Amino acid sequence: xxxxxxxxxxxxxxxxxxxxxxxxxxxxxxxxxxxxxxxxxxxxxxxxxxxxxxxxxxxxxxxxxxxxxxxxxxxxxxxxxxxxxxxxxxxxxxxxxxxxxxxxxxxxxxxxxxxxxxxxxxxxxxxxxxxxxxxxxxxxxxxxxxxxxxxxxxxxxxxxxxxxxxxxxxxxxxxxxxxxxxxxxxxxxxxxxxxxxxxxxxxxxxxxxxxxxxxxxxxxxxxxxxxxxxxxxxxxxxxxxxxxxxxxxxxxxxxxxxxxxxxxxxxxxxxxxxxxxxxxxxxxxxxxxxxxxxxxxxxxxxxxxxxxxxxxxxxxxxxxxxxxxxxxxxxxxxxxxxxxxxxxxxxxxxxxxxxxxxxxxxxxxxxxxxxxxxxxxxxxxxxxxxxxxxxxxxxxxxxxx
Numbered sequence: 516x517x518x519x520x521x522x523x524x525x526x527x528x529x530x531x532x533x534x535x536x537x538x539x540x541x542x543x544x545x546x547x548x549x550x551x552x553x554x555x556x557x558x559x560x561x562x563x564x565x566x567x568x569x570x571x572x573x574x575x576x577x578x579x580x581x582x583x584x585x586x587x588x589x590x591x592x593x594x595x596x597x598x599x600x601x602x603x604x605x606x607x608x609x610x611x612x613x614x615x616x617x618x619x620x621x622x623x624x625x626x627x628x629x630x631x632x633x634x635x636x637x638x639x640x641x642x643x644x645x646x647x648x649x650x651x652x653x654x655x656x657x658x659x660x661x662x663x664x665x666x667x668x669x670x671x672x673x674x675x676x677x678x679x680x681x682x683x684x685x686x687x688x689x690x691x692x693x694x695x696x697x698x699x700x701x702x703x704x705x706x707x708x709x710x711x712x713x714x715x716x717x718x719x720x721x722x723x724x725x726x727x728x729x730x731x732x733x734x735x736x737x738x739x740x741x742x743x744x745x746x747x748x749x750x751x752x753x754x755x756x757x758x759x760x761x762x763x764x765x766x767x768x769x770x771x772x773x774x775x776x777x778x779x780x781x782x783x784x785x786x787x788x789x790x791x792x793x794x795x796x797x798x799x800x801x802x803x804x805x806x807x808x809x810x811x812x813x814x815x816x817x818x819x820x821x822x823x824x825x826x827x828x829x830x831x832x833x834x835x836x837x838x839x840x841x842x843x844x845x846x847x848x849x850x851x852x853x854x855x856x857x858x859x860x861x862x863x864x865x866x867x868x869x870x871x872x873x874x875x876x877x878x879x880x881x882x883x884x885x886x887x888x889x890x891x892x893x894x895x896x897x898x899x900x901x902x903x904x905x906x907x908x909x910x911x912x913x914x915x916x
Contacts, residue, residue, distance in 0.1 A: 529841070529910060534848045536662045538902040541654060548650060548897060549637070553630040555616075555646040556639035560595075561624070561679075562617040568595025568676035571616045575674050576600070578653055582660060584672075591684040595676020599692065602656045606666035608912015611692050611872070612656075612904065613863050614649040614702040614879070615678030619886050628888075636891040643882025643892040648702035649674050651879050651897070655905035670908045675863070681825060682863055689866040698838055698875065698911035699867035700904060704885070705877035708896055709854055711846075712877035713839050716763055716859045717797055717828030719789040721804060723749060725772075727816045730779040739779025740815030743772045746783035748812040753787060756803045763790040763859060765800075787822075790859050797824055826861035827869040834873040838911065842875060845906040849899045873911075878904050 541548075554574070559567040572588075572595060579586050579600030589597040595617055618641030630639040639646075652672040659670070673692055675685035682689065693699045705711060725746045730739030750767055757765040765787065772783030787804075791797045801823060808820035839855045846853035856877070864876040880900040882892040 529844045529848055529906070531848050533662065533664055533909065534845055534902060534906045537658045537905050538849065538898060540658050540661050541898045541901050544654065545897065548654060549632070551650050552637060552642065552646055555650070556630040556642055557625050559620070559622045559625045560616055560618045560641060561620050561622060562594065562677055564622050565593070565595050567622070568617050572596050572598045572674060572676055575616065575649065575653065579672065582657055584656065589685065589688050591677070594680075594684045597673060597675040597685045597688050599671055599673040600656070601669050601671040602660065603669055604665035604667040606668060606912065608667040608909070609669045609696045610667070610671070610908040610911050611696045611699045611867065612652040612670065612672040612702060612908060613675070613689060613699060613867065614652045614672070615645045615675050615863070616649055617676045617679050618644065619679050632894070635893060635895045637894055638891045640890070642890055643704050643880070644885035644890065645678070645703065645879070647882065647892045647897065648704065648879035651901045651904055652702050654901050655908060658901070658905050659909060664909060667909050667912055678863055682866065686863070686866045689863055690870045693867035693870040693872040696872045698907070699864065699872045700878055700907060701862050701864035701867070701874060701876035702879040702904065703862045703876055704879045704882050706856070706858065708881040708893065709852060710856050710877055711839070711842055711853050711875055712858045713835050713855050713875055714792075714831050714857045715829035715861055715865060715876060716790040716792060717794070717824065717865065718826040718861045719791065719797060719800060719823060720825045721787040721789070721820060721822035722784070723787060723808065723818065723820050724784045725749070725782070725816055725818045727781045727813070728779070729781040732777045732779050736779055740781070741779050741813055742783040742816055743780045745811070745813040745816040745818070746770070746772060746785060749807050749818065750785055752807045752810070753804060756800055760796070760799060761792065762796050762800055763792060765789050792828055793830060794828060797828070826865040829862070829865045829868040829874055829876065832868070832871070832873055838873045838875050841910050842903065842907050845903050845910070849902055851899055875907070878907070
């Protein structure tokens with residue numbers, strides 16, 4: 516794992532009293548937090564279950580309205596709607612919090628898998644990805660309001676309903692809301708309890724298909740044009756971009772072709788997953804893959820390549836070090852030594868970062884094994900992580916260096 520840039524900001528630039536008041540307030544709300552968590556976990560919210568995601572969004576919208584937030588809905592015909600609530604202050608600094616209400620789980624999952632708490636762990640479908648993140652955003656706003664802190668211009672919380680399928684609808688909402696903000700704080704869980712994420716890889720998907728010609732493999736193989744052979748040669752050539760440059764990984768994810776052993780195959784297909792650190796690397800990959808698709812090794816075959824960028828990379832910008840340092844300083848006040856890291860996975864932070872907004876991810880309460888039946892949330896991280904989110908949102912505005 517790549518290490519981040521580190522931070523040097525001292526706690527003197529952080530309102531230590533504010534962080535303490537936020538932490539104490541949030542600690543008193545843990546029973547309420549767990550009740551809200553149980554409500555969300557008990558609802559089927561799979562990305563394809565629009566009605567379930569919409570119901571969760573309406574529920575969150577009501578909670579934000581009860582706080583006195585200015586609210587906006589972003590309806591979609593195909594996906595669960597996105598909702599946003601903005602808390603207005605009297606100071607400077609505009610932050611955007613981003614979480615998601617959808618899960619990977621199909622309809623009728625929740626009924627047989629209710630929230631279960633064992634020791635310090637809460638378990639259930641989507642409990643950490645991303646029920647706890649969505650609630651952490653809401654409780655961060657609620658805590659700032661409860662301690663009567665308003666030395667910021669605006670803090671907005673956006674909860675979308677299509678993150679688990681790549682945010683095809685809400686990515687444009689995220690980009691628009693992120694424009695001109697001092698920070699975008701992405702409320703996904705970190706990979707480890709002492710981490711934050713200031714850089715994520717970009718994701719590229721490609722579909723490579725080769726057409727050839729059938730022939731009897733024993734009687735007249737010379738009349739065939741082997742699509743599988745051509746595909747294998749192309750895939751090997753595609754891998755060269757990872758060996759010869761700084762591109763992170765090129766992974767052949769699926770492959771298919773041929774009908775039976777005694778026929779020269781006339782068709783083959785592969786799906787390719789590519790991870791990159793920068794937009795420049797993505798452009799390099801795209802040019803290389805297009806050239807490979809156009810080149811012919813096995814005479815008589817032809818190829819078609821589709822795909823490209825799915826998630827842009829979440830690159831560190833010139834204002835990222837300050838955001839990281841602020842988070843680390845708040846972490847020290849909370850008794851947590853936060854490590855700044857790079858992650859090869861994607862998140863909605865990729866869309867806020869491409870808008871030019873300093874973005875930090877991995878801020879939500881810690882949990883693990885998401886997308887599995889063993890998914891769990893570590894309840895002991897809820898209070899410090901939510902206090903971190905609230906403190907960071909309140910501290911991201913302009914101030915003397």
